[in-house]
Amino acid sequence: MSRRRTAGTLFQSKEDTNFKEALKLYESKQYKKALKLVDTNLKKKSHPQSLALKGLLLYHIHAANGKNEDPDNLEPKSYFQKALKEDASNPVINHIIAIFYRALPDYTEAAKYYKLALDNGSENRNIWKDLAVSEIQLRKYKNALAARLQVLNYFQGYRANWTGLAITHHLNKNYDQAEKVLTGFEELAEGKLSDPEFVEHSECLLYKNKIIFESGDVKKALKNLKEIEKTVFDHLSVNEYRATYQTALGDHKAASITYRKLLQRNPDKTDYYYLLEASLGIEQSNITKRLKLYNKLEKFYPKSDPPKVIPLMFLKADSKEFEDKLKNYLISKLQRGVPSVFKTLKFLYKNPAKVQVIEKLVLEFLDDLAQKSKLDVDPTITVWTLYLLSQHYMFLGDISKAEEYIDKAMTHSPTLVELILFKANIAKHKGQLVEAADIVNSARLLDLQDRFINCKATKYYLRADNLEKAIEIASLFTKNDDAVNGLKDLHLMQANWYLIEESEAYFRLFKKAKNALINHLNKIDSENIEFTPELSREVKDEIDEVQKLKGLTLKRFNSVVKNYKEFENDQLDFHGYCPRKGTPRAYISMLNWADGLFNQPLFMRAVKGMSEVYLSINDDIVNREASIIYKYSEIIASSASKKSKNKNKNKTNKRREQEASKIIAYDHDLDVFGEQFVNTDEPIEKLNELFSLTTDKTSVFYLKLSFLIYIIQGKFILAFQSLKNAKDILVDPSQAILPYYLMKLVESLKNNTDPKLEAIKSMVVKSISSVFKDFNADESFDVILTKFFKLSEADGLENHYFYLKSTKLAGKYDEAVATKILELINKGKIDRDLNLDELVILKDYVEANGSEDCYWI
């Protein structure tokens, strides 16, 4: 706002002088002083600009004390409303409001007010820059273009504005225009660039070249590449682009030469080898020719892995070449005691015949070692070989052999951390989470300053639901200041890995506590146990604990969501910074990254976890009358006298305060226990809000969750549509998932009594039969069960689970399947793609005889 000109009055009033002074103070972040000035302005008569500034100042003052976290705090906004009421078309007011929304951040509103400020005649040309940035953040490229055009119009002397405009053209897919703008500046600058500007120049030239290629004129791009080659510093990109262009133009011979050049630069990049093969026109099936090529390449680059490893992929398992090549590679690695051999060979494990050869060779090697006299052998070679064998058997699912070898290795070298970590990994796969955590911790004790092992130990303790120990260990590496532990620092550092694991641990603890509570209450209920004041207090504590865990689950999951929103927000600075620094290519790839931000697996884990809890909160609301927890909460509430209530409240408050110091997430955290989340009356709206962030609408997870939301909302057509889409993407549609969800849909149709929906409901019933053959919604669930569910021995947990839930919908609970599920879990035969939470949910569900409903999205 520095160059703001207040409306051109010659004689400034005292208010205007004060206001100007306050603005200066605002810019130097002296908000309280500025507020004083503004308040003197507002004391006597109204001064709309000061009103608006007051709102902005209050926002910043609140930021320091955490008040902004409170969603009910509408104070700043009320001042804007007042200011607008008095002078809506004042550009200064508009601008101040825009700045507020940008800080909030709410870019839609910010863009709106920037635009208003300009429309109302603001002469502050910098607003165009801010407008452009907000529009790009919103991905409204067309609006951004208009703004960037103005920016260039006003400030032609800066390259950044040319580059910025070109980028915006590019984002609008106006390739020709983008190219023209970039060329325009090049012509202006020709011969006038100083040395430090050449890096930026080089990047911009490459960027232009990329745009030409994307426009589809590959020939021109290739020609341009030759022209700029001498000026560009990034030779790697030049050659990679060239190879791509040559391939696109069908000039494979030239491409192959370029790829060979690239290989000389970096013979360890696997991609180049494949691309070279392709450009040489060698067919995938022509093993002799490929082998010849790789033999040659191996001679050229004897120190590189890819020419040794790639042939292992295409050679036949029973061929002599395969065995020889594998042996050479494997033995040389083992001789040098390389710990990561298994990782580099993992890709061969898809082929069982090749796995056998590996096993044979390694066992032979181990035998040879044993034959030699001890002092001729480096003992570390033996230990890494044993380690490899353990990993090998583990991958094949032979847990006892894996344990045998890791134990041998650990007896041999008990101080080797990697071995202990793998031992813990085995324990984890056996489902012994507590033991696994203790094993990792024993490795940690060998090297307390190793951050990797520290994090591993933390994670294992979180998996074992031992939150106290986890944070204690993690806190050794965090900045704790005056906090009792490092939790606040982990939030500040956006340690998502920790947050998500802790959320999931809280979730498991919540599930456990809730199930235990229900069992307890059921027992009290069915055995007519006298509800004494002591018992009442005990039950109340249990209920509080469940509520607390539920709140913390949501709170922690939400901190991950918050971090992702912050990541998204972090782009903001780069819209201006990248054009200025001349890194448009990196900038474009950052935009692409940000576009997929809310589809990242870690974020989806948070959405998944939160949706489970929100759905269960919704269940609690819908079934409140039937809920046994609700029943006893009422009894407790009505029986307690006012006096004892107060006494208890004081007691709990004290306990809570103590607890809060250990679990507080942020400075000025107004909702340490996440009660805000738990006490919502609109869990589905909250869930929808969160869910709408994800942009990948084709995943099975997305479809399942949207289905569940739709049936709760009574949007049956949309629910049906989700299932229809799921049918198309499920790899194996014969699985029990679809029939289960269909039954669920039919059930909801039956339960819905809204007469207005009759027509829609009958339409959905008809559509079900036409899309899902043989599935007749009018048939009884018993018939459907026998028709659609055929479990086989080979079926994994997921199928068993959905079968079990289906039998429950049909009004019976299949004990045999339940037993089978527990058996599968306890055997440690854990599906690879099943995560721990699902397992715990599943186990709890089965152990509670399906009494507590659970979602498994």
Place this chain on the structure above:
Amino acid sequence: MPFKIALDDLTPNNLGVIEKINSVCLPVQFDHQWYKESLEENQGHLVKYAFFNELPVAAIKARVITKKGHASPSFVYIDSIAVLEAYRGYGIGKKLLDWLVEESKTRFIHKIQCHGWKESVDWYVKQGFTNEGEVKGYYEKQGLTGDDANAALLSLEF
């Protein structure tokens, strides 16, 4: 085969390693506190690790003993010396002992003493110690059964 044997110091961060090595190599088990004391400064603790190709495989722990009423230290006593079984025969124990000898010399101490079973004292004798004979009841006090301990002594020449 190129072996690299290197010595390194005890730090608060790797204390667990000597505990681990001793716990798998020695018949006597010491508690955590016993090891922790080695970190205290000016207490005359002499502890050193040996690394075999970057892997910690052996450790020696000794103390400078000053007899009551004496101003200068009387002798160095070896609390423990242990090499992981798979790494024995490479001269690692000797390296640690050599270090201790040098360390004692810089402190002008003339004697290094230790106790052990007959078999282990044989090893000390090989390194130049003399066997001072059985010490009745020495191990019994530590709760160990079996043979009595032998005392070994190394006199250092300057």
